[in-house]
Amino acid sequence: xxxxxxxxxxxxxxxxxxxxxxxxxxxxxxxxxxxxxxxxxxxxxxxxxxxxxxxxxxxxxxxxxxxxxxxxxxxxxxxxxxxxxxxxxxxxxxxxxxxxxxxxxxxxxxxxxxxx
Amino acid sequence: xxxxxxxxxxxxxxxxxxxxxxxxxxxxxxxxxxxxxxxxxxxxxxxxxxxxxxxxxxxxxxxxxxxxxxxxxxxxxxxxxxxxxxxxxxxxxxxxxxxxxxxxxxxxxxxxxxxxxxxxxxxxxxxxxxxxxxxxxxxxxxxxxxxxxxxxxxxxxxxxxxxxxxxxxxxxxxxxxxxxxxxxxxxxxxxxxxxxxxxxxxxxxxxxx
Numbered sequence: 001x002x003x004x005x006x007x008x009x010x011x012x013x014x015x016x017x018x019x020x021x022x023x024x025x026x027x028x029x030x031x032x033x034x035x036x037x038x039x040x041x042x043x044x045x046x047x048x049x050x051x052x053x054x055x056x057x058x059x060x061x062x063x064x065x066x067x068x069x070x071x072x073x074x075x076x077x078x079x080x081x082x083x084x085x086x087x088x089x090x091x092x093x094x095x096x097x098x099x100x101x102x103x104x105x106x107x108x109x110x111x112x113x114x115x116x
Numbered sequence: 117x118x119x120x121x122x123x124x125x126x127x128x129x130x131x132x133x134x135x136x137x138x139x140x141x142x143x144x145x146x147x148x149x150x151x152x153x154x155x156x157x158x159x160x161x162x163x164x165x166x167x168x169x170x171x172x173x174x175x176x177x178x179x180x181x182x183x184x185x186x187x188x189x190x191x192x193x194x195x196x197x198x199x200x201x202x203x204x205x206x207x208x209x210x211x212x213x214x215x216x217x218x219x220x221x222x223x224x225x226x227x228x229x230x231x232x233x234x235x236x237x238x239x240x241x242x243x244x245x246x247x248x249x250x251x252x253x254x255x256x257x258x259x260x261x262x263x264x265x266x267x268x269x270x271x272x273x274x275x276x277x278x279x280x281x282x283x284x285x286x287x288x289x290x291x292x293x294x295x296x297x298x299x300x301x302x303x304x305x306x307x308x309x310x311x312x313x314x315x316x317x318x319x320x321x322x323x324x325x
Contacts, residue, residue, distance in 0.1 A: 005247035012243045014275055016236070019281050026285030066253070092276065 007074035019086060025095045046101055051094045058086035151302040155309050158272070162313055164175065165268060169261045169320070174258055183259060186250040191322035198241045199318050202273075205234035206311040213304045217286075218292035225287040228300075231307070232280040235273055241269050269317055272310050279303040 061083025069076045126138060173180050190193075211228030231289065246263075253263035283303055294302055 002247075004252070008243040008247045012240055015239060015277075019236070019277060022281045023285050026282045095282065106162050110188065 003074050005011070010088060013076065014084065018091060021092060022095055025092060025099065026101070049094075049097060050106070051090055054093075055090045057085050060089055062087060121175045136311045147296050147298050147302050148305075150301065151305050152170075155305060158309065165225050165265050166316070166320070169265055172261050174218045181258055182249070182251050183255045186255070187323060189249075189262075191318070194241060194245050195318060195322055198238050198245070201234050201238050201241070202311050205231045205238070206308050207308045208234065209304045213297075213300055216300050217294060221271050221287065221290055221292060223285065224292060224297075225298065228280060228287055232277060232284055234281060235277040239270060239273055239277065242266065242273075265317055265321070269310070269313055272313070276303070276307050276310050279306065 022099045040091065061079055065080025065083055070111075208227050209231045212224050212231065215223035215227060251259045253259055253267075280303065283300060284297070
């Protein structure tokens with residue numbers, strides 16, 4: 001197996017790892033009530049978050065790591081690895097934030113805050 | 117007329133929009149509108165990539181294709197198999213949507229699981245194809261446009277697989293019902309869109325010589 005194949009195999013393993021992580025985090029959200037879920041009153045918006053700008057930064061690092069590489073290597077790992085870590089942290093953080101919002105909505109903590 | 121009053125038009129919308137509407141019956145739900153807007157922006161994004169591909173091709177003199185030394189791109193067998201897999205996954209996703217519209221949580225879980233597996237199979241096949249092509253993203257204008265187009269599409273399939281994983285986890289927790297499954301509808305829209313983009317990509321790259 002050449003270096004290119006190893007690189008793509010690692011990418012595939014990384015993807016599976018992220019999917020597994022997403023599954024574990026999503027599964028911990030718990031069981032929803034049996035009845036229909038009543039949406040909270042007013043307009044429900046997620047709280048301010050740094051995660052949306054974090055993801056494109058991670059994307060830039062990932063692609064920069066692939067583009068600006070030494071001749072003899074698959075990627076510039078000094079750029080690629082931080083990008084990958086940021087990407088994973090961003091996804092995990094985002095899913096956790098979504099789960100928190102889901103739980104808060106179920107508990108009705110925003111019902112008294114129209115426009116939140 | 118009160119905004120809450122049902123009309124003959126809303127009564128005829130069928131179970132799909134019935135589930136997609138918030139319970140106060142004031143139109144399409146915000147998540148679905150958000151997904152439609154997101155897909156619209158994605159269409160423009162891929163439109164730009166296709167334009168770049170055609171522009172590069174039109175302005176490149178001589179033969180258009182992989183760099184010298186690499187094999188010609190062939191739609192068979194791997195690319196064709198991947199296309200069949202992705203198209204099949206659109207059907208399985210839709211079976212899942214129809215199942216939850218009937219309130220069948222077990223079938224939803226099964227079809228979403230199958231769709232997720234097909235998505236992972238597609239991504240695995242694409243990565244294997246990349247490793248066998250014999251040219252890279254830096255090997256000429258064809259290599260750059262080929263990897264950019266197919267790579268961004270692959271990233272979108274991965275995004276869909278993430279969404280599908282969340283759906284699968286939530287479906288396993290019994291979080292969807294016939295009246296409450298807007299996330300299933302939204303992710304299925306995205307998945308069909310990604311499928312359509314691949315069909316266009318496959319046709320242009322492999323058949324439009």
